[in-house]
Amino acid sequence: MSKIPAKIVKVDYLARVEGEGGLYIRVKDNEVKDVKFRIFEPPRFFEAFMRGRDYSEAPDITARICGICPVAYQMSSSQAMEDAFGVEVDGQLHALRRLLYCGEWIESHALHIYMLHAPDFLGYEDALQIASKYPDIVKRGLEIKKIGNELMTIIGGREIHPINPRVGGFHRASFEHELKPMIEKLKWAFAASLETVKWTSTFNFPDFEYDYEFVSLRHPEEYPITGGRLVSNKGLDISVQDYEKHFQEIHIEHTNALHSEHIGVGPYHVGPMARYSLNFDKLSNKTQKAAREAGLGKQCFNPFKSIIVRSVELAYACEESIRIIEQYKRPEKSFIDIKPKQGTGRACTEAPRGILYHRYGLAEDGTILDAKIVPPTSQNQKTIESDLYHFVKKNISLPEDKLTWQCEQAVRNYDPCISCATHFLKLEIEHE
């Protein structure tokens, strides 16, 4: 047995992550021997209890998987049903869906950037400490978030678990006069988001890059939110229909959440950095300019810089919301009629933290026979472990407290939603 002291870094409960999880890293003879990103939040069996429910219940039930990104669940489930029934929601109903989704991106990104991720870069324990030194900055973040929530309330009926979306569209389509007052607020939010891009670009970032396989949606006309083909920077270009031919979920003993992998390839990276790096050309001129001025290229491989990328997407979502509202004409009918039929439906949309895949098998009367839901955090788990392995390997000589801090930060780069993935976070770095 080696007498060289080994190092074990443990974070029992990672703060500022959603759900219950932990991190364990074992280092021996200056080599990383083991990295485990553990999720011990119990599984919630959503897929199982979807069986036997009516197709129309899927958006409301699956929205309950997450209080931060319910719209993502509603959109992926609705669109999967529409895929099975041969229905396409387009025109103003599609625009309204995209607008609702922008509201979710705005509130989710603003919260993560200002309240959860920025403290890591400024050397503070939490946003409270930032607020005592920079109250106006925290107020700015809260105000941007509030505007995202307002948008969700207007379109979705309420900001958490919106009740208005349904398979085929909405129970009630928003009126122009309800949305127009948001334009001035969104103009402020857009300017504040551009300031956010500048602010986050001034942070100090660990020197760390990795040659990820980025996977995101790509749409011929839009920055991807509600649909498109699944593409990667390593040559993948597939229909959402073929997702399960290329990606699989596997059970790993140390975690309650299934790990996803690109079959035959390995870990892949979903979320803002993947979307940005695969769709830079679909950003608006103003957001592209903001990204360049912040020092970003057309692709970004430093996961710590995801806070800048998330800020660019925040700005994009505000600008896109303004565009949609300015062009919005309330549709006469708020939903497309649905006629259930037997079959299988699949859909994938871009939740704030990455692609969210849903697949449902349906009986002739629309009863759900089986369901598969793959949230973004499940897909990023392997990549988070890989980042930690390579980051610790490169920074093994860092003092233990700094290494632990930066490992936690490396996890938060992904804004992991453990509740979604299982369905909290504990960090252990052990030097033997």
Place this chain on the structure above:
Amino acid sequence: MSASQTKPHPQKLLVIGVGNEFRNDDAVGINVARKLRKLNISAIQIMEDTGDGAKLIEKWKDQDVVVVVDAASSGSEPGMIYRFDAVKQKMPTQFFNYSSHNFSVAEAVELSRTLNQLPKRLVVYGIEGKDFAQGNSVTSPVKKAAEYVLDIIIEEFRTKHSSVQNPH
């Protein structure tokens, strides 16, 4: 209306029940809010919330009197009731519960204090829970504590409200 004609105006009360109704004892704050709503007291405004700190700040910052009821998980006896006069005292750290994309009542109170966005009066009740697993049944000691908290909220409100309406 001249100043001499102005009658004392009763302060409105906002009660916010916080929790997750699908996580057994975590539903206690929501249940208190719902019971209070059934009593239909016009001067009491009721709100249910999942505990989104940013939203809580927004809701209470311009209010006079706010009562928040939430489940607590500090390791003490289930049904234990904690009462914090949040304008006068800091929320204890064991009630802090950050997550990756949310922050809860205690953080919201402290952030509000730092940003000078607390209401004039803010009382936070924390009811110690026992079972936070998935499900929709609240355990017996927590139910009992909820009844007690409901009575205190109504009693305190009535005392203050009647003194305003019937000045001596």
